[in-house]
Amino acid sequence: MKTAKKNYIFIVDHIPANTPYNRRPGLPLVPEYITVHSTGNPGSTARQERAWLINPANKRTASWHICIDEREAVEAIPLGEVAWHAGDGGNGPGNRKSIAIEICESGDRVKTLENAAELVAELLRRLNLGTERLRRHWDWSRKACPRILMADNWAGWEKFKLEVEKRLNNPESTSGSTNLTGTAKPKNPANLTNTGSKPAVRETLPQIQHRVEGTLDGRPLKFEAYLINNTTYVPLRPLIEALGLQLKWMEGKYHIVTAASNQNK
Numbered sequence: 001m002k003t004a005k006k007n008y009i010f011i012v013d014h015i016p017a018n019t020p021y022n023r024r025p026g027l028p029l030v031p032e033y034i035t036v037h038s039t040g041n042p043g044s045t046a047r048q049e050r051a052w053l054i055n056p057a058n059k060r061t062a063s064w065h066i067c068i069d070e071r072e073a074v075e076a077i078p079l080g081e082v083a084w085h086a087g088d089g090g091n092g093p094g095n096r097k098s099i100a101i102e103i104c105e106s107g108d109r110v111k112t113l114e115n116a117a118e119l120v121a122e123l124l125r126r127l128n129l130g131t132e133r134l135r136r137h138w139d140w141s142r143k144a145c146p147r148i149l150m151a152d153n154w155a156g157w158e159k160f161k162l163e164v165e166k167r168l169n170n171p172e173s174t175s176g177s178t179n180l181t182g183t184a185k186p187k188n189p190a191n192l193t194n195t196g197s198k199p200a201v202r203e204t205l206p207q208i209q210h211r212v213e214g215t216l217d218g219r220p221l222k223f224e225a226y227l228i229n230n231t232t233y234v235p236l237r238p239l240i241e242a243l244g245l246q247l248k249w250m251e252g253k254y255h256i257v258t259a260a261s262n263q264n265k
């Protein structure tokens with residue numbers, strides 16, 4: 001069976017933790033909802049919206065997780081951290097429990113909305129949630145947003161939710177990532193790390209990411225974990241090494257060995 005390719009490029013380009021006006025507060029987010037916005041700017045692309053988040057002229061405490069246009073999606077805040085977008089206050093469920101998707105108002109509207117529906121379906125799939133967990137900015141604080149879907153008493157919003165539902169029910173036709181659904185494991189864990197200094201352009205999917213930090217017998221323990229279908233995955237090697245052990249690949253499987261016994265070999 002032919003599998004359709006994703007129609008947009010996914011770019012991870014996080015704003016710095018010290019971005020002014022507390023736009024990236026670093027508070028942990030366990031997403032229970034996805035909130036849909038539109039940018040309110042008919043001229044800006046996803047990259048331009050990302051640039052605005054760190055523009056000195058921007059004086060607002062407002063941010064988002066992923067902005068998507070006709071060609072690209074840009075992730076500006078990790079999906080395991082809070083962004084300020086819902087207008088329901090510092091402890092409101094919109095801000096504290098939802099991922100913010102900004103849909104660009106520039107470019108080819110049909111294509112942009114298709115991309116957004118695909119992205120939102122993929123996120124719901126990853127979070128093991130259904131379309132009943134979709135929210136408009138309007139739902140949290142009665143802001144007229146996403147305004148591009150407001151006409152005719154939100155007819156566009158109802159259509160958008162149907163498009164998401166279609167993709168959730170039939171992922172093969174819209175996405176190459178079906179190996180990540182159900183009980184399947186990620187096919188290539190190497191995709192989960194970004195080792196380069198440039199923003200990572202991922203072939204596949206956004207990650208729900210959490211930082212894990214602590215100490216173990218005085219040793220600092222720090223790595224990133226990923227939430228996929230309600231299961232937290234951690235990279236094996238940093239965890240094993242933090243425990244003072246080593247990981248060796250031998251004869252087709254991983255062996256956990258102590259650092260001491262390894263030295264004797």
Ligand SMILES: [Zn+2]
Nearest residue numbers: 037038137145
């Ligand atoms: Zn909004």
